[in-house]
Amino acid sequence: MTADSSASDPVFPVPERLLNGKPTPFVSSFEEYKKLWEESVQDPTSFFGKLGRETLTWSKPFETVMSGSLLEGDVAWFLEGELNACYNCVDRHALAQPNKVAIIHEGDEPGNVRKITYSELLREVCRLANVFTSLDVRKGDTVAIYMPMVPETVMAMLACARIGAVHSVVFAGFSSDSLRDRINDCGARLVLTADEGRRGGKNIATKRIVDEALKGSPSVDHVLVLRRTGSEVPWADGRDLWWHDEIEKTRPYCPPTNVNAEDPLFLLYTSGSTGTPKGVMHTTAGYLLGAALTLKYIFDYHENDVYACMADVGWITGHTYLLYGPLMNGATTVVFESTPTYPTPSRFWDLIQTHKVTQFYTAPTAIRALRRLGDKWLEGYDLSTLRVIGSVGEPINPEAWHWYNEKVGRNVCAVVDTYWQTETGSIVVSPLPGAISTKPGSATFPFFGIKPAVLDPQSGKELEGNDVTGVLAISQPWPSMARTVYKNHNRYLDTYLKPYKGYYFTGDGATRDKDGYIWIRGRVDDVINVSGHRLSTAEIESALILHPAVAEAAVVGGNDELTGQCIHAYCTLKPNVEDSEGLEKELSLQVRKVIGPFATPKRIYVVPDLPKTRSGKIMRRILRKIVNNEQDQLGDTSTLAEPA
Ligand code: WT7
Numbered sequence: 001m002t003a004d005s006s007a008s009d010p011v012f013p014v015p016e017r018l019l020n021g022k023p024t025p026f027v028s029s030f031e032e033y034k035k036l037w038e039e040s041v042q043d044p045t046s047f048f049g050k051l052g053r054e055t056l057t058w059s060k061p062f063e064t065v066m067s068g069s070l071l072e073g074d075v076a077w078f079l080e081g082e083l084n085a086c087y088n089c090v091d092r093h094a095l096a097q098p099n100k101v102a103i104i105h106e107g108d109e110p111g112n113v114r115k116i117t118y119s120e121l122l123r124e125v126c127r128l129a130n131v132f133t134s135l136d137v138r139k140g141d142t143v144a145i146y147m148p149m150v151p152e153t154v155m156a157m158l159a160c161a162r163i164g165a166v167h168s169v170v171f172a173g174f175s176s177d178s179l180r181d182r183i184n185d186c187g188a189r190l191v192l193t194a195d196e197g198r199r200g201g202k203n204i205a206t207k208r209i210v211d212e213a214l215k216g217s218p219s220v221d222h223v224l225v226l227r228r229t230g231s232e233v234p235w236a237d238g239r240d241l242w243w244h245d246e247i248e249k250t251r252p253y254c255p256p257t258n259v260n261a262e263d264p265l266f267l268l269y270t271s272g273s274t275g276t277p278k279g280v281m282h283t284t285a286g287y288l289l290g291a292a293l294t295l296k297y298i299f300d301y302h303e304n305d306v307y308a309c310m311a312d313v314g315w316i317t318g319h320t321y322l323l324y325g326p327l328m329n330g331a332t333t334v335v336f337e338s339t340p341t342y343p344t345p346s347r348f349w350d351l352i353q354t355h356k357v358t359q360f361y362t363a364p365t366a367i368r369a370l371r372r373l374g375d376k377w378l379e380g381y382d383l384s385t386l387r388v389i390g391s392v393g394e395p396i397n398p399e400a401w402h403w404y405n406e407k408v409g410r411n412v413c414a415v416v417d418t419y420w421q422t423e424t425g426s427i428v429v430s431p432l433p434g435a436i437s438t439k440p441g442s443a444t445f446p447f448f449g450i451k452p453a454v455l456d457p458q459s460g461k462e463l464e465g466n467d468v469t470g471v472l473a474i475s476q477p478w479p480s481m482a483r484t485v486y487k488n489h490n491r492y493l494d495t496y497l498k499p500y501k502g503y504y505f506t507g508d509g510a511t512r513d514k515d516g517y518i519w520i521r522g523r524v525d526d527v528i529n530v531s532g533h534r535l536s537t538a539e540i541e542s543a544l545i546l547h548p549a550v551a552e553a554a555v556v557g558g559n560d561e562l563t564g565q566c567i568h569a570y571c572t573l574k575p576n577v578e579d580s581e582g583l584e585k586e587l588s589l590q591v592r593k594v595i596g597p598f599a600t601p602k603r604i605y606v607v608p609d610l611p612k613t614r615s616g617k618i619m620r621r622i623l624r625k626i627v628n629n630e631q632d633q634l635g636d637t638s639t640l641a642e643p644a
Helices: 016-020 030-042 044-055 085-096 118-134 151-162 176-186 206-214 243-249 284-298 316-328 347-355 364-373 398-408 489-497 537-545 583-594 620-627
Strands: 101-106 113-117 142-145 166-169 190-194 197-199 202-204 222-226 240-242 264-270 278-283 306-309 332-336 359-362 388-392 414-418 452-455 468-474 504-512 518-523 527-530 533-536 550-560 564-573 603-606
Touching (some): 030 044, 044 284, 085 118, 101 118, 101 347, 113 118, 118 151, 142 151, 151 316, 176 264, 176 583, 190 206, 264 284, 264 316, 278 284, 278 489, 306 316, 332 347, 388 398, 452 504, 489 504, 518 527, 537 550, 537 583, 550 620, 564 583
Parallel strands (some): 166 264, 190 222, 222 240, 359 388, 388 414, 527 564
Antiparallel strands (some): 264 278, 452 468, 504 518
């Protein structure tokens, strides 16, 4: 971690389009932001009490705004309150504006567009909720969702919320092994899937992957299968049910089940630095409030805007900024099934022009890839409806930021580099479009209610003032923070709350520069971020060790111009096993099989030995330096067993 932000960082003022254009931004000066932020952290009870009453519709009002502490790990918000997440996202808008478009589905093939109004959405969600009930899913039960990017996936999540069931969406790029582990951890009895997915012109064997996973998942009674491509798929009679058959039997209204503010809304599995993925649990009211407020203020969302988040709903960005944030605000949200380059690298720009998108949200890896393919793909596209363009998932390098700002934002949009995590539930550090001048590469300032702290990693002492670098923590609870790790509260405490007592530890390094801007420096633990996909080195190592030829494996993150980081894996072989041509390919396939294609190592090195300490611990630090061509900075190697 180096403090390479300097006096020379260019500062981009709030664009004229936002200051003088229409609609007027909700927060339109730095002073106003500062005042609101100070209120929010000094008196969170009054700040979020008011916003909680205004933003959410309650079936029973809360009395206590917040309780618990980061020290004890017992944080709860809006305790006595009762509400229903689906009612908040769908019913109230369906009642007020039944014909407003809730979802625009941009299918894999351009021109394959489906629009769903709020009243249609309500009916479809109700039918599905009734199907779930008929399959004996009850409040508090977990439903696993392994589906492509189609509106039915969003409906499924909302239908769970409607009956108080807990959804656990598994990104459809995960392998059957990963899916099985996640289903078994959460004990789902119902799994939702599709016959096949469709992406970039190719069919994906979604149902087959589910079938494979279920060989090792005894808890599952039923699989509800959406017909997406119509291809023939294997069928388990009694277990498998067609979505369209079941829907036909049910009535298009289902009363919402009101739940407590602190009842779980969903689980989402994410990688940590050790062991198996954690089922991060988010609860209902606090999460929804965080999603609603950040969407409104950070994207400056106004009525009649068309909001497009390109993330897959299988990741937290899809949960918060494709589904819950937009629908809480009664927005029109885009569900995008394809890829940025299908059928051509103009796909995003075509989508923005066609649907008159006002807010666009994607990841640096996509921006870098499109930048590399050349500006000609943007030529002739009308992007003038855009006001705010966002970036998420990994640090955005200044070159990519400038390109995004100039070519996509045409120097008139606000660029919001939004920093957050699966565990934070919603964005925690980001510019506000009308209020905060930006510096390319910096996520700038904390959102309301977020009190960031830069800590000295060794002493844990808070580094006060500006121009400091350390690890990033948050020093007081906020409404959308994760409450626990499913069935493993100790792991939650150990990972987030115990490393620095009284703080939530993010796992990221950060600098607060001389002007108070926050720069995220990347993970300080064994988590690596490939194209915004979060993986743990330990997970990939365990996958490799499952291969019969492998004795030991060490995985480190290398720098990559396109994907941010990439995976380098070092393996030693078991005695009597010879390195053979094709072995590296086999090991690579092994990782794809155990985790999923997005975890494919960029390089696999079969080596005679791994650098270890005398006590036998693999020194990944050394390997990291080697893959990043920093051999000259190997540091202290004297503790190595065999320095050579
Ligand atoms: C990790 C969280 C939250 C949405 C997607 C990722 C990195 C995320 C940024 C950003 C620098 C970022 C951090 C964080 N990260 N956004 N704007 N600038 N780094 O969620 O899978 O939970 O990963 O992504 O390292 O800890 P996630």
